[in-house]
Amino acid sequence: MSDAIAKSASKAASTAVQRCIVPGCAATFGIREQIYVCPRCGGPLEIELPLELLKAVPDLRERWQARAASHDPRDRSGVWRYRELLPFDDDAPVVTLFEGNTPLYDAPRSAKYAGLTALRLKHQGCNPTASFKDTGMTTAVTQAKLLGARTVVCASTGNTAASLAAYAARAALQCAILLPQGQISPAKLAQSMDYGAVVCEIAGNFDDCMRLISELADVPSIYIANSINPFRIEGQKTVAFELLEQCGWRVPDHVVVPGGNMGNSSALGKGFDEMLHLGLIDRLPKISVIQAEGAAPLAHLFAGLKPPEPAADALLPDEIAPVSNPRTLATAIKIGAPVSWKKALRAVLGSHGSIITVSEQEIADAKAIIGRDGIGCEPASATTVAGIRKLVASEKIHAGETVVAVLTGHVLKDPDYVSNYHRGTLSFESVTAGGTAKTVQISGAFRNAPEKVAATKQAILKSLESRR
Numbered sequence: 001m002s003d004a005i006a007k008s009a010s011k012a013a014s015t016a017v018q019r020c021i022v023p024g025c026a027a028t029f030g031i032r033e034q035i036y037v038c039p040r041c042g043g044p045l046e047i048e049l050p051l052e053l054l055k056a057v058p059d060l061r062e063r064w065q066a067r068a069a070s071h072d073p074r075d076r077s078g079v080w081r082y083r084e085l086l087p088f089d090d091d092a093p094v095v096t097l098f099e100g101n102t103p104l105y106d107a108p109r110s111a112k113y114a115g116l117t118a119l120r121l122k123h124q125g126c127n128p129t130a131s132f133k134d135t136g137m138t139t140a141v142t143q144a145k146l147l148g149a150r151t152v153v154c155a156s157t158g159n160t161a162a163s164l165a166a167y168a169a170r171a172a173l174q175c176a177i178l179l180p181q182g183q184i185s186p187a188k189l190a191q192s193m194d195y196g197a198v199v200c201e202i203a204g205n206f207d208d209c210m211r212l213i214s215e216l217a218d219v220p221s222i223y224i225a226n227s228i229n230p231f232r233i234e235g236q237k238t239v240a241f242e243l244l245e246q247c248g249w250r251v252p253d254h255v256v257v258p259g260g261n262m263g264n265s266s267a268l269g270k271g272f273d274e275m276l277h278l279g280l281i282d283r284l285p286k287i288s289v290i291q292a293e294g295a296a297p298l299a300h301l302f303a304g305l306k307p308p309e310p311a312a313d314a315l316l317p318d319e320i321a322p323v324s325n326p327r328t329l330a331t332a333i334k335i336g337a338p339v340s341w342k343k344a345l346r347a348v349l350g351s352h353g354s355i356i357t358v359s360e361q362e363i364a365d366a367k368a369i370i371g372r373d374g375i376g377c378e379p380a381s382a383t384t385v386a387g388i389r390k391l392v393a394s395e396k397i398h399a400g401e402t403v404v405a406v407l408t409g410h411v412l413k414d415p416d417y418v419s420n421y422h423r424g425t426l427s428f429e430s431v432t433a434g435g436t437a438k439t440v441q442i443s444g445a446f447r448n449a450p451e452k453v454a455a456t457k458q459a460i461l462k463s464l465e466s467r468r
């Protein structure tokens with residue numbers, strides 16, 4: 001990098017600020033202030049980069065592309081490769097597991113199932129700890145190092161925990177994770193144990209864990225790594241850059257993501273917005289968020305915005321009605337009070353996308369179809385293909401449009417669910433409008449249970465023949 005360019009880029013990093021996103025407040029704070037919400041009004045914070053200054057850095061796209069062939073540890077990370085747009089100086093103590101660089105797959109069977117000519121799946125489950133959380137954890141834990149934190153903490157439905165535990169181990173920081181007891185996939189829990197975190201199983205749900213986290217926010221030696229932390233979002237936004245690079249900088253018509261705590265949708269929205277401001281793309285993809293029916297506070301709020309409100313920040317509602325007892329077998333998104341709902345809603349409204357719900361049966365079948373493409377994912381990720389199918393049926397997405405779904409976690413994250421679906425033993429505790437609980441069996445339209453086959457060549461050939 002020439003001296004002049006290096007100077008613009010590093011000046012951009014040091015002139016970044018944390019800004020409150022509430023339009024009437026918009027207060028700014030230094031990027032090394034250890035805050036998570038606006039100290040003035042309690043609103044969400046985001047990192048604001050001096051994009052005008054960054055416009056002076058020529059050939060950003062070529063620069064990023066060239067780094068993919070370099071052996072510098074920062075260039076081997078699919079997050080730090082885009083460091084001009086990250087709020088860190090060149091000498092930051094980068095904590096990386098070489099996250100990002102995830103594949104974008106064609107998925108013809110999933111496309112057909114959803115009613116599309118073509119569908120691409122960006123598989124964030126191919127990250128070091130097998131979920132999309134790693135792209136945000138590399139930046140959040142680097143910031144924790146910079147601030148001199150002793151302990152990093154998070155509330156989690158499993159993946160944030162596994163990711164934070166791994167990055168904390170790399171950084172030699174103590175890590176504590178708060179998990180809703182009995183509501184986490186054992187595979188995710190096992191990861192956190194292996195990475196050496198202090199695993200606190202809380203008698204409550206994810207939203208209770210999140211409440212405890214906000215109580216810990218005033219302890220100076222503790223750094224919070226949930227997506228309320230704007231440095232998480234900075235790392236996660238780079239997925240938008242990498243995706244566009246993989247699309248040859250041709251903007252897809254739609255990008256569809258699952259919605260839980262709403263960090264992912266917020267981050268993608270920010271990434272696309274920054275590229276638009278920098279002139280790297282000439283329009284935004286429509287960002288749509290899919291929630292599970294039993295844990296869908298933002299979809300309910302969105303459905304109440306009629307006619308769909310324009311994107312103006314001033315029109316964002318002040319409050320969201322939480323779902324007090326969220327229910328879904330997609331435990332990763334079993335969340336009733338998402339902390340980043342405002343940023344996510346802004347991203348969806350600003351890009352003219354949608355927020356809808358899908359049923360447990362729809363999630364389960366979509367997950368099995370993604371498997372049939374040879375890709376696989378965890379249940380929460382499959383909300384995307386289930387949601388796209390509904391959006392095609394309601395003509396919000398047209399068959400010939402370009403669509404990318406973001407798969408957030410690996411198929412091995414929740415092996416019990418997968419096995420139960422294929423064996424026909426998956427069931428869901430649902431609650432009727434009157435408040436009574438009933439068990440609903442999830443049928444396996446695409447079941448593929450193992451069968452007992454005699455130990456002979458003939459029996460194997462017969463079995464193959466019967467399944468042709």
Ligand code: F0G
Pocket residue numbers: 131155156157158159160161227258259260261262263264265332333378380381408409
């Ligand atoms: N998909 C998976 C696999 C997840 O683990 C999560 C969130 C989401 C989707 C939703 O993303 O919260 O950014 O809207 N998991 C968090 C956790 C809550 O603790 O692991 P979001």
